[in-house]
Amino acid sequence: MEQQRDKFNLKEGVSYINCAYMGPLLRSSEEKGIEGLKRKRNPFEVSQEDFFKDIAVVKELFGELVNAPASQIALFPSVSYGFSSVLNNLSSDGKTEAIVVSNEFPSGYFSAKSWCEKHDCNLNVIEPQTISSRNQKWSDDIIASINKQTAFVLISSVHWMDGTKFDLEKIGATCKQLGAKLLIDGTQSVGALPMDVQKFQIDALVCATYKWLFGPYSSAIGYISPSFEKGIPLEESWMNRTNAYDFSLLTNYEDAYVEGAGRYNMGESNDFIKMPILIASFQQILEWKPAEIQAYCQKLVQPIVAFFEENGIHIEDEKYQAQHLIGFKLEGKFQSEQLFEDLKVAQIFLSFRGDFLRISPNVYNTEEDMLKLLQVLRKNLIVA
Numbered sequence: 392m393e394q395q396r397d398k399f400n401l402k403e404g405v406s407y408i409n410c411a412y413m414g415p416l417l418r419s420s421e422e423k424g425i426e427g428l429k430r431k432r433n434p435f436e437v438s439q440e441d442f443f444k445d446i447a448v449v450k451e452l453f454g455e456l457v458n459a460p461a462s463q464i465a466l467f468p469s470v471s472y473g474f475s476s477v478l479n480n481l482s483s484d485g486k487t488e489a490i491v492v493s494n495e496f497p498s499g500y501f502s503a504k505s506w507c508e509k510h511d512c513n514l515n516v517i518e519p520q521t522i523s524s525r526n527q528k529w530s531d532d533i534i535a536s537i538n539k540q541t542a543f544v545l546i547s548s549v550h551w552m553d554g555t556k557f558d559l560e561k562i563g564a565t566c567k568q569l570g571a572k573l574l575i576d577g578t579q580s581v582g583a584l585p586m587d588v589q590k591f592q593i594d595a596l597v598c599a600t601y602k603w604l605f606g607p608y609s610s611a612i613g614y615i616s617p618s619f620e621k622g623i624p625l626e627e628s629w630m631n632r633t634n635a636y637d638f639s640l641l642t643n644y645e646d647a648y649v650e651g652a653g654r655y656n657m658g659e660s661n662d663f664i665k666m667p668i669l670i671a672s673f674q675q676i677l678e679w680k681p682a683e684i685q686a687y688c689q690k691l692v693q694p695i696v697a698f699f700e701e702n703g704i705h706i707e708d709e710k711y712q713a714q715h716l717i718g719f720k721l722e723g724k725f726q727s728e729q730l731f732e733d734l735k736v737a738q739i740f741l742s743f744r745g746d747f748l749r750i751s752p753n754v755y756n757t758e759e760d761m762l763k764l765l766q767v768l769r770k771n772l773i774v775a
């Protein structure tokens with residue numbers, strides 16, 4: 392894959408290596424969003440069918456991205472909403488604990504914590520080890536912690552601070568074997584890394600779309616497995632009932648929800664601006680293919696990884712380290728204040744999260760962006 396900067400409207404001269412913060416809008420998505428906005432000029436052109444059309448396409452496309460049927464996909468306004476929808480329908484069944492990892496993103500952490508408080512269960516927070524194979528050991532420790540008392544494991548597919556790639560296949564298999572649910576926050580990987588809810592035996596996957604999925608803000612999407620099919624949604628949208636398609640019959644109140652995960656869709660889910668944006672973005676990602684995007688990011692970060700290795704900054708093997716999101720600790724290795732100043736002057740955008748400086752490129756980044764970053768890193772390295 393070649394760099395794709397011309398597919399975006401990014402400002403000239405800026406090295407935006409911060410997709411983990413917010414993905415830029417694709418030109419194609421921007422156009423579709425504006426068209427969607429303009430439709431409101433003439434409401435008489437919006438038909439009843441239009442209230443259900445685009446969302447159906449969004450579900451198909453996202454299903455293709457994560458290997459799930461469209462019927463099991465639901466739209467939410469946020470990740471926290473998605474997790475609450477699922478956890479509200481999970482009983483403890485005599486189990487006594489849930490598992491998260493340390494520094495999990497707050498939307499997931501608080502969802503798990505609140506469930507534990509409600510069900511009088513223990514929240515087991517798995518810490519990483521400070522050894523060279525930290526990421527691999529972290530997955531091993533999660534797996535070793537799952538037992539018959541575990542109600543669920545809630546983790547991100549890729550840790551949002553340092554890009555640890557959890558071994559979802561083994562974690563999923565262990566969850567299934569011991570009767571625990573696996574709930575995944577895919578926000579920091581879906582779009583840039585292949586995802587397969589069947590292979591990983593995931594019970595619920597929730598992703599904010601405004602990062603690696605090039606979606607708008609206030610938009611999340613997820614897969615909810617058939618095991619939650621009888622659940623109670625957070626809200627009672629008319630759109631999720633089987634009679635919603637005929638507006639003249641809406642008050643023939645229909646108790647039945649639409650099939651699959653349809654009951655969990657947020658109200659007014661077929662947003663006339665956001666859905667066209669998502670369609671264009673998902674189509675583009677599917678055309679590029681997440682595996683190719685990952686390979687492109689690997690090529691981009693290669694000189695940085697080599698520089699880290701030369702200077703004793705450990706980065707894990709690709710199996711346990713995302714290539715589109717690499718967090719490294721500055722501690723003792725870099726002149727932090729000057730580094731931040733130089734990044735600013737060079738118009739290089741990264742994020743600092745926890746103890747980690749986070750490099751998160753995507754297909755609009757170029758070799759030049761990375762060489763510019765390398766130069767700044769080299770300049771601020773504290774030579775022992």
Ligand SMILES: Cc1ncc(COP(=O)(O)O)c(C=O)c1O
Binds near residue numbers: 468469498
């Ligand atoms: C891992 C992860 N999950 C979720 C979110 C966003 O959560 P929410 O949609 O609840 O605001 C972010 C935002 O940075 C994130 O990094």
